[in-house]
Amino acid sequence: MVDGAESRQRRRLILENFLSREECRELEFIHKSCCTVGYRPNVLSTTLLHLVATNSAHLIIPFVPIREKLKEKAEEFFGCHYELFVEFTGLISWTRGASIGWHSDDNRPYLKQREFSAVCYLNSYGVEFGGGLFHFQDGEPETISPFYGDCVMYTADSDNVHSVDEITNGERLTLTLWFTRDSSHDEDAKLLSLLSQSPLHDRFSNSCLPQPPSCNMYWFSPEDDPNFKFGFDICWARLHALGYDIYFPGDHDFSEYPDLFSQDVQLVWGDKIFFQKFENILHLLQVVQFLCWKGKELDTTNLNEDSCYAEYLSPKRNVGVSYFKSEFSKNDGLAESVFSSATSGGKENQHWLGWDKLVVAAAAAWEDYASILRRELLGSFSHWRNCQSIYSVSLDS
Ligand SMILES: O=C(O)CCC(=O)C(=O)O
Ligand SMILES: [Fe+2]
Numbered sequence: 294m295v296d297g298a299e300s301r302q303r304r305r306l307i308l309e310n311f312l313s314r315e316e317c318r319e320l321e322f323i324h325k326s327c328c329t330v331g332y333r334p335n336v337l338s339t340t341l342l343h344l345v346a347t348n349s350a351h352l353i354i355p356f357v358p359i360r361e362k363l364k365e366k367a368e369e370f371f372g373c374h375y376e377l378f379v380e381f382t383g384l385i386s387w388t389r390g391a392s393i394g395w396h397s398d399d400n401r402p403y404l405k406q407r408e409f410s411a412v413c414y415l416n417s418y419g420v421e422f423g424g425g426l427f428h429f430q431d432g433e434p435e436t437i438s439p440f441y442g443d444c445v446m447y448t449a450d451s452d453n454v455h456s457v458d459e460i461t462n463g464e465r466l467t468l469t470l471w472f473t474r475d476s477s478h479d480e481d482a483k484l485l486s487l488l489s490q491s492p493l494h495d496r497f498s499n500s501c502l503p504q505p506p507s508c509n510m511y512w513f514s515p516e517d518d519p520n521f522k523f524g525f526d527i528c529w530a531r532l533h534a535l536g537y538d539i540y541f542p543g544d545h546d547f548s549e550y551p552d553l554f555s556q557d558v559q560l561v562w563g564d565k566i567f568f569q570k571f572e573n574i575l576h577l578l579q580v581v582q583f584l585c586w587k588g589k590e591l592d593t594t595n596l597n598e599d600s601c602y603a604e605y606l607s608p609k610r611n612v613g614v615s616y617f618k619s620e621f622s623k624n625d626g627l628a629e630s631v632f633s634s635a636t637s638g639g640k641e642n643q644h645w646l647g648w649d650k651l652v653v654a655a656a657a658a659w660e661d662y663a664s665i666l667r668r669e670l671l672g673s674f675s676h677w678r679n680c681q682s683i684y685s686v687s688l689d690s
Contacts, residue, residue: 304452306370307434311444312359312468317415318586319355320468324384324415325531326575326582327352327503329510335391335460335631337513337527339384341480345487347575348504351666353484356382357673358685360470363411367446367472371409378479380407380471384415387425388631392459395430398449398471406475407449413468414439422463430454439465464632481683488674493667501663503575505554515627521550522623528578529621530628535581537562538614539621540606542570550620561614562648565603569656583662584655591654602649 312320324339327349331338344352360379368377399407418425418438427437427445431454437445447453449471473479514524532539538561541553558574560567560581571577584591606614622628673686 303371305429305432305445305447306366307437308366308444308446309440310442311362312413312415312442314442316355316359317441320384320415321466322582322586323352323355324386324466325585326579328384328386328527329506330513330527331385333391335388337386337388337464341382341484342487343506343510345484345491347506348492348500348502350488350491350493351501351663351670353683354666354669354673356468357683359413359468361684363413363444363446363470364472367409367411370446371448373474375474376476377408377472377474378476378481380473380475380478380480382468382470382480384466385469386464386466387422387457387460388464389460389462391465392424393457395454395456397451397454400451404449406473406478407471408474409446409472410449410453411444411446411470411472413444414441415466415468416464417441418465422460422465424458424461425465426458428456428458430456439467481677482681484683485677485681489678493671493674501660501667502572503579505573505575509551509554511554513628513631515624525622525624525628526550528574529618530632531578532560532581533622533625533628534632535585537581539574539577539617540566540610540614541617553617553620560652561606562603564606564611565649566606566610567603567649567652569602569653580652580656580659583659584651587655587658591651591658593650593654596650596653600650601647602653603647 323344324337327344327347328337328339329343330336341353341356344350360382364377364379367373398410399405412427416422417440425439427439429435429447437443447455476482509521511527512518512521512524513527513530516523518524529539540559540561541556542559543557545553545556553574555573557570557572558577559570560577571580618625669688672688673683676686677683
């Protein structure tokens with residue numbers, strides 16, 4: 294720990310390779326399958342509270358060691374002689390048009406509790422997105438080009454006025470945390486309270502299926518658009534960027550887009566429809582994003598080469614596919630431009646084995662992944678509750 298005088302001068306820290314490629318990719322998977330529209334135009338976010346609230350609490354597990362490591366770094370570097378709490382943890386992505394001018398992170402009365410900021414870059418400038426350079430108004434470094442795995446930490450006050458250039462294409466993804474010394478803003482306390490009320494503890498419900506929130510949080514609007522007349526649904530758009538369509542089986546006499554959110558849904562690729570029904574569009578999206586993440590690592594040895602898990606769309610279903618598309622997207626051009634470089638890991642995965650077999654393998658592997666995390670969450674929860682703090686619990690013994 295540094296002494297007081299020295300630590301007061303310490304205002305920013307750059308950590309290269311703080312996260313591994315795999316950690317970045319796992320967080321990217323979580324964001325691309327769970328994010329909602331964010332707090333500002335063209336910004337998407339995944340908060341830990343949202344994960345818990347949508348029955349995906351197990352997905353907070355990958356964040357736990359990273360939050361812990363970041364907090365330790367902040368305490369050590371800034372020489373904190375007091376306890377630090379995480380105030381907020383979130384995955385935040387910026388799409389074309391998003392930017393932020395000069396500001397400090399505590400520049401509103403309701404943000405005064407923020408002491409330190411940490412931004413971990415999960416993808417790279419010039420690869421996954423254009424624009425989006427970070428600048429400090431004074432001192433060194435003047436500019437940071439986001440590179441996956443790197444992290445920048447700084448005091449949240451006016452010693453660190455900074456800005457981010459407008460995103461010109463692609464999607465810029467970060468893991469962003471704020472730290473506070475004010476325990477009344479402790480994120481862990483809020484998460485633990487929500488976790489104790491979640492169906493996690495219902496021993497009859499051992500499911501990891503996501504539950505859509507009752508209000509719609511997935512509609513990307515180019516302007517104020519309370520009736521979903523413009524823009525598109527971001528879950529649909531992520532599937533669309535990978536070349537997929539969706540179909541809701543059964544008779545639907547409602548034409549309101551949000552009602553479809555909690556319905557069984559099937560995946561469509563070109564002129565074929567996948568047999569399996571997914572519980573809802575969030576479930577489908579998690580499996581497809583899992584396929585993008587794991588791709589060729591998926592174990593398909595149990596799948597018979599000759600088996601077929603998809604069939605040709607009938608003309609009636611084909612009409613349905615176009616109809617659902619028109620419900621989920623009022624502006625395909627906009628959806629494409631927003632997620633323009635979001636296609637990596639998608640289409641090219643389809644060719645080496647049939648896409649349908651890959652989806653079967655991904656659905657099974659996603660379930661295994663989720664249950665491992667869920668077991669870890671259940672094993673950790675009582676320790677967390679006793680300490681009123683979320684930390685990595687060693688569950689081996
Ligand atoms: O993403 C970044 O590089 C910084 C974002 C930022 O300044 C903020 O969210 O306050
Ligand atoms: Fe900021």
